[in-house]
Amino acid sequence: GPPKLTNIVKPKKLAENDEFLAKCAATGNPLPGITWKKDNQTVVHNSLNGLRIRTKIKKKSSSQLRIKRVKEAIHEGTYTCVVDNHVDPPILSSATLDICALPCENGELNKKRCRCICEDGWEGESCNVRTCALECGVGETFDRDSCQCQCRDGFSLESGTCVPVTTPAPDDSCRTGIPCQNGGTCREYKKPMVVHHINAAVEET
Numbered sequence: 342g343p344p345k346l347t348n349i350v351k352p353k354k355l356a357e358n359d360e361f362l363a364k365c366a367a368t369g370n371p372l373p374g375i376t377w378k379k380d381n382q383t384v385v386h387n388s389l390n391g392l393r394i395r396t397k398i399k400k401k402s403s404s405q406l407r408i409k410r411v412k413e414a415i416h417e418g419t420y421t422c423v424v425d426n427h428v429d430p431p432i433l434s435s436a437t438l439d440i441c442a443l444p445c446e447n448g449e450l451n452k453k454r455c456r457c458i459c460e461d462g463w464e465g466e467s468c469n470v471r472t473c474a475l476e477c478g479v480g481e482t483f484d485r486d487s488c489q490c491q492c493r494d495g496f497s498l499e500s501g502t503c504v505p506v507t508t509p510a511p512d513d514s515c516r517t518g519i520p521c522q523n524g525g526t527c528r529e530y531k532k533p534m535v536v537h538h539i540n541a542a543v544e545e546t
Contacts (some may be wrong), residue, residue: 343429344369347401350422350436354452358410365422365434366403373426375404380418390415443467471489480505526537 348366355361367373375396377384386394390412396404402424408416425431441455448459448468459468473488480496480503483489492503504535 344373344402344424344432344543346424346432346434349434350420352436352438354439354441354455355411356450356452357440359440361406361408361411361416362439363406363420363422363436363438365406365424366401367424367432368401369424369426369429370397371426371428373402373424373431374398375402376422376423376425377404377406377474379424381421382507392416403404411438411440413442413466416440421437478503 344367346365348364350363350365353363354362357418365375365377381391384392384394384406386392388413388468389408391408391410393407393409394404395407396402406420406421406422411417417438419435419437421435422432423431423433425525427525440457441450441452443450443455443457444467445457445459446467446469447463448457450456451458457466457468459465462472464470464472471488473483477483477490480493480509484492490503495506496503497506498504
C-alpha cells in the first residue's frame, strides 16, 4: 500500500544551545525511504554544523534528525520529512524550528514568547538593568547604573544634600572696609592697631 506517516515532525521553540530532536516514521509496501529538507534544501548527516540524521528501515521506516546545540543563525527554519517509496507520490511532514537568542542575564527565558522573566530587582529586555524606585530631590539627577542620586551642575553635596553652589564675590563687590579674604568670603575688616613709639631725647645737664 502507499506510504503512511505514523510519526510527524512537530514545531519547536527553543533557546540557543538547546537540543533539537525531530522524528519521522512511516509504513508502506514497499517500505519507503526518508530524507530531510531544511527550507526546501536537502540536508544530510553533518551537512549543517551539529546536525545528525539516523534512519532505520525494518518493519517500518523511521528517522531522527538531531542537533545538539542549536544556533539561530544556522539552524532556525522549516524542517521537512520526505517519505517516498518511489511508487506512490511522496508524502511530507513539515514543522518550524524557532530559536530565541535573547540573553537573560538576571532572569529566565520564556521560549514560547521569546522574552525574559526578570528576577526581583532587575528589569529590561535582557534583565540587565537594576530596578530602582529611588526619588531624587531638587538639584539632583538619577543615575540608573548605580541607583543613586547625583548632584546636578551648579549644585554640590553638603551633609548628604545637594545645595546650590554660591559664587564667591569679587573684591570690588565687598562693602567698604570688608575686603575678600582667601576663599572669596567677605569678612569684617579690622584695622590693625598702630602703636606709636615716641622717643624722648634726654639732655644731660
